Amino acid sequence: MSVPLTPRNALVAGVIGILALVPIYAAAGGNTFMISLFTRIVILAIAAVSLNLIMGFGGMVSFGHAAYLGIGGYAVGILAKEGVNSGFLQWPLAVAASALFAVTVGALSLRTRGVYFIMITLAFAQMVYYVAIGLDRYGGDDGMTIYKRSQFGGVIDLSNKTAFYYLCLALLLAAIYLVWRLVHSRFGMVIQGARSNERRMRAIGFPTYRYKLLCFVFAGMLCGLAGALLANHTDFISPALMHWTRSGDLIVMAVLGGMGTVFGPVIGALALLVLEEALSGITQYSQIILGPLFLLVVLFARGGIDGLLVGGRHG
Amino acid sequence: MADALLEIEGVSKRFGGVIASDAISLTVPKGELHAVIGPNGAGKTTLIAQLAGEITPNAGRIRFDGLDVTALPVDRRSQLGLARSFQITSLFLDFTALDNVALAVQAHAGHSFRFWRNARREPQLRDPARAALARVGLAGRADVIVSKLSHGEHRQLEIAMALATSPRMLLLDEPTAGMGPEESARMVKTLRELKGELTILLIEHDMEAVFALADRITVLVYGRIIASGAPEAIRANAEVREAYLGEQEAAHG
Ligand SMILES: Nc1ncnc2c1ncn2[C@@H]1O[C@H](COP(=O)(O)OP(=O)(O)O)[C@@H](O)[C@H]1O
Ligand SMILES: [Mg+2]
Numbered sequence: 001m002s003v004p005l006t007p008r009n010a011l012v013a014g015v016i017g018i019l020a021l022v023p024i025y026a027a028a029g030g031n032t033f034m035i036s037l038f039t040r041i042v043i044l045a046i047a048a049v050s051l052n053l054i055m056g057f058g059g060m061v062s063f064g065h066a067a068y069l070g071i072g073g074y075a076v077g078i079l080a081k082e083g084v085n086s087g088f089l090q091w092p093l094a095v096a097a098s099a100l101f102a103v104t105v106g107a108l109s110l111r112t113r114g115v116y117f118i119m120i121t122l123a124f125a126q127m128v129y130y131v132a133i134g135l136d137r138y139g140g141d142d143g144m145t146i147y148k149r150s151q152f153g154g155v156i157d158l159s160n161k162t163a164f165y166y167l168c169l170a171l172l173l174a175a176i177y178l179v180w181r182l183v184h185s186r187f188g189m190v191i192q193g194a195r196s197n198e199r200r201m202r203a204i205g206f207p208t209y210r211y212k213l214l215c216f217v218f219a220g221m222l223c224g225l226a227g228a229l230l231a232n233h234t235d236f237i238s239p240a241l242m243h244w245t246r247s248g249d250l251i252v253m254a255v256l257g258g259m260g261t262v263f264g265p266v267i268g269a270l271a272l273l274v275l276e277e278a279l280s281g282i283t284q285y286s287q288i289i290l291g292p293l294f295l296l297v298v299l300f301a302r303g304g305i306d307g308l309l310v311g312g313r314h315g
Numbered sequence: 316m317a318d319a320l321l322e323i324e325g326v327s328k329r330f331g332g333v334i335a336s337d338a339i340s341l342t343v344p345k346g347e348l349h350a351v352i353g354p355n356g357a358g359k360t361t362l363i364a365q366l367a368g369e370i371t372p373n374a375g376r377i378r379f380d381g382l383d384v385t386a387l388p389v390d391r392r393s394q395l396g397l398a399r400s401f402q403i404t405s406l407f408l409d410f411t412a413l414d415n416v417a418l419a420v421q422a423h424a425g426h427s428f429r430f431w432r433n434a435r436r437e438p439q440l441r442d443p444a445r446a447a448l449a450r451v452g453l454a455g456r457a458d459v460i461v462s463k464l465s466h467g468e469h470r471q472l473e474i475a476m477a478l479a480t481s482p483r484m485l486l487l488d489e490p491t492a493g494m495g496p497e498e499s500a501r502m503v504k505t506l507r508e509l510k511g512e513l514t515i516l517l518i519e520h521d522m523e524a525v526f527a528l529a530d531r532i533t534v535l536v537y538g539r540i541i542a543s544g545a546p547e548a549i550r551a552n553a554e555v556r557e558a559y560l561g562e563q564e565a566a567h568g
Contacts, residue, residue: 190427192410193407201422203405207391211428
């Protein structure tokens, strides 16, 4: 497969290159904070990629996507607290619990659209948020420290910051590849067709609901995995994992990077989190700057950063 | 009737105080081109929407090839071979023309829980889609994004998409609506080619086209059938002339 040299491909290659070199750069400068920041970026990029699958390609604007970060994170945290440290158990359970939640939310929300869909997904996420607050055994409101990261029996040691970073990066790239295959497959065409004109999809014979539901579940599973990673990264879980503002952040990342492009959310996550970090060094009111900035992108660059570069929204 | 493909029995639909379909009964045999005419607001689009399954009638039955489809959803009826085109074009505007038609092909090529192969590179989807585009005269426009096509091309694409579902019956809602005379003539030619091959229910305002194409004509006024029969009989029918044809002639001066 030959890849043409377009501005977008050059950008993608550049970003992947930078991400791959982060640990080397950090080691050279003795800057461990940088690895930590970029691990976080990569993990949230996975979450944003998963949101983009349903939102950018499927037109399903979920305002509760951080719930899966929480479910994935709590699956790891709760199991760790109960003495189950094997990642081979924790991670599949994190993904399975997310799938279960997604089936429930999707089944109840996907027959509605627009604002109703947004409100239902938000409501479910808030429900999980308050359930987490009520889990006194697992830290309740304050959250809980995870004393032992997921164990993979000698295959990989997640306490090694560099190893963990590369694992996250590999998972991000794998996720992007899978989503890329998915959106160009027959299944992906159905999802995109339903975003474009669902009424017409049904008229030509597609039972769209079951396809959208499965897509919604795929996205939830991927984000649940990101949640498991995030819990390992911070060694901590708390209801804040799934606060609604974090769902908002994920939307911002997807929109910022250019919805409907597979790689866009990575750039969105990078842009938002680096900017947030840089601004927090200057002022404690970074939101005051970020808010209007985001508004400008939405108003003037509908394809996000990707759109500014390419001037279109197809890929 | 032994060879009836579509049987409508006492179908009624009301929207609040408006009776859009008033106990409509109509049978379309296999192979017939049946035109439905009537003034604006007569309930023609509502009838098609009930046949396609978008609107559920308040009363009555719809049978397609002997099977009661009254309660079947839109996509199931499409799978049975009932294809519709929309009066107000309903397309995938951000896709190419070929993508639009290929989706219609895909809808009838088994389930779409296929996650790996690039659908745009599947000849079994693309080739029939190209053939359907060629049939309506859009072969040269296959790779154009639909939002960039002209209104007339949109109308043609509507037909190509209906055809790509390999239907047994077409429900066409004013296929020449808003077309110029040349495009309109091209559409009539396409319909003439389809006639005989497929059973067609055609809603059309262009009387010349209707009388040239139809085997039988049904006249709808205020949701009620006031006449149904061969074109000559309809042309001669005094009530129809008064209720509709006269008004048309008056309207067109
Ligand atoms: N969804 C709807 N809600 C309320 N009234 C409707 C609806 N659809 C159609 N109508 C009314 O039903 C009547 C028939 O409309 P329609 O089927 O579009 O007529 P035609 O296609 O013959 O012009 C009109 O009076 C129209 O206003
Ligand atoms: Mg109409």
